[in-house]
Amino acid sequence: MITPLQVSPLRSSLHALAPMGLGTPDVESLVSYYCRLAVSHATTTDELGRFVAQAMRLELAPEFDWHARQLSGLRDAAMSWSSALSALTGVAGLDGLTFLPWREVIAQNGRSLVASGQYCPLCFAEDLQQARKPYFRLAWESSQSTVCHRHGTQLRQQCPSCARTNIRHAAAVVVPGWCTKCGEFLGRAIEDPIPQADVGALWKARQIAQLVAAQHSLTTQPCRASMLRAVEQIMAAMDGGQAAAFARRHGLGKSTVHHWLKGPGTPKLDVSLSIALHSGLSLVHLLTGDLSNWTPPTCNAQLALPLELPARPDRAPARQLDWGDIEQQLQAILQLPEPIPVLEVARRLDVEARQLYLRANRLTRELGARWVSYARSRRDLRLAVIGPHLEAIARDVLAEGKSLNRREVAKRISPEMLASVPRLDAVLKDVQVRMLAEQGACGSGTAH
Numbered sequence: 001m002i003t004p005l006q007v008s009p010l011r012s013s014l015h016a017l018a019p020m021g022l023g024t025p026d027v028e029s030l031v032s033y034y035c036r037l038a039v040s041h042a043t044t045t046d047e048l049g050r051f052v053a054q055a056m057r058l059e060l061a062p063e064f065d066w067h068a069r070q071l072s073g074l075r076d077a078a079m080s081w082s083s084a085l086s087a088l089t090g091v092a093g094l095d096g097l098t099f100l101p102w103r104e105v106i107a108q109n110g111r112s113l114v115a116s117g118q119y120c121p122l123c124f125a126e127d128l129q130q131a132r133k134p135y136f137r138l139a140w141e142s143s144q145s146t147v148c149h150r151h152g153t154q155l156r157q158q159c160p161s162c163a164r165t166n167i168r169h170a171a172a173v174v175v176p177g178w179c180t181k182c183g184e185f186l187g188r189a190i191e192d193p194i195p196q197a198d199v200g201a202l203w204k205a206r207q208i209a210q211l212v213a214a215q216h217s218l219t220t221q222p223c224r225a226s227m228l229r230a231v232e233q234i235m236a237a238m239d240g241g242q243a244a245a246f247a248r249r250h251g252l253g254k255s256t257v258h259h260w261l262k263g264p265g266t267p268k269l270d271v272s273l274s275i276a277l278h279s280g281l282s283l284v285h286l287l288t289g290d291l292s293n294w295t296p297p298t299c300n301a302q303l304a305l306p307l308e309l310p311a312r313p314d315r316a317p318a319r320q321l322d323w324g325d326i327e328q329q330l331q332a333i334l335q336l337p338e339p340i341p342v343l344e345v346a347r348r349l350d351v352e353a354r355q356l357y358l359r360a361n362r363l364t365r366e367l368g369a370r371w372v373s374y375a376r377s378r379r380d381l382r383l384a385v386i387g388p389h390l391e392a393i394a395r396d397v398l399a400e401g402k403s404l405n406r407r408e409v410a411k412r413i414s415p416e417m418l419a420s421v422p423r424l425d426a427v428l429k430d431v432q433v434r435m436l437a438e439q440g441a442c443g444s445g446t447a448h
């Protein structure tokens, strides 16, 4: 008899912490969010990593290694972790705490993040003064930020108390703002004057800060084709369309520029900063390909030549997803009599499962919970049906004096039936223990 499914009510497995500073230059990084989440559950960062990996294995199978520490970057790990944390906290859009919104327009190669973590002591001090929990800013994670965009102070990687490095977050127990090695507050009053930033470093820090502030209100994901179109127009206006002159100006080989324009290449962040600096365009406008208010700097005006640009083969532009429509489809799938796993839903809608967790969080979590509960009861049902059969086989195998293992069972059962038993080895162990216990009971019953 098939029992009706018990769908457990949807609940958050992890606290729904609100991210700090969304939509501002001081937006929190995902590394920070992850550390604060561990603190709020009174657990270690390692334990939280294991929990996330275990909880998400059913739906996603990404690399879950917290120690990779590229959580806030723009590679696959950032996507996996932000979507997993969105799935488990119920807080949608946690990719907004990473550089992912720019992944089409910033090259992913090279060392883009500061692995050991840097911080501004004055920002930490201000957090406490303003009765806020100290947190790491996303802007600090970029290796292009060397100073604080607000205080103009050098970002630090060293503890002012114990003078050790790698003290910000690379530890099992992390309370953002306190040294992971000696436990001192990193934002305490600093006796030695902090060196002030040079103008160039401050300009870069402000560009990065504007970038992370802007990503919260992007309506479409910045795409490579638009960005490279802007680069070509800048090259035409400032270097007469000459790739060699343009490359020289930015300290690049001509082949690198060629690789962007004719091949699949994308400029690295430091190069985009150089283009922004020379052209007087902001980094955000360059990466979004927005030249609407741009005029070439006047000192180069004599170089500006009207040029007919050759047609360039573009990579297929990123598909713009209609989330209203996707939510309607998810709603319809939720009504299907037979639940389906989120990965299959994603395949049918031609969207990544991770995107579903980030953008259609509530519905996707509901679908996931429904599937998990269904899969569980289906497994229980299968075991109830096949259990007596397995016991009979086990009796035969043991009666022949053989050991009860997968190979012996496989000789006596159809492959389909064998495949339908989840975790066969554990089930066989259970059967064997039960039968030995029964034999023991019979033995003691006949002894007297």
Ligand SMILES: [Zn+2]
Pocket: 120, 121, 122, 123, 148, 149, 150, 151, 152
């Ligand atoms: Zn600061």
Ligand SMILES: [Zn+2]
Pocket: 159, 160, 161, 162, 163, 164, 167, 179, 180, 181, 182, 183, 184
């Ligand atoms: Zn310390």
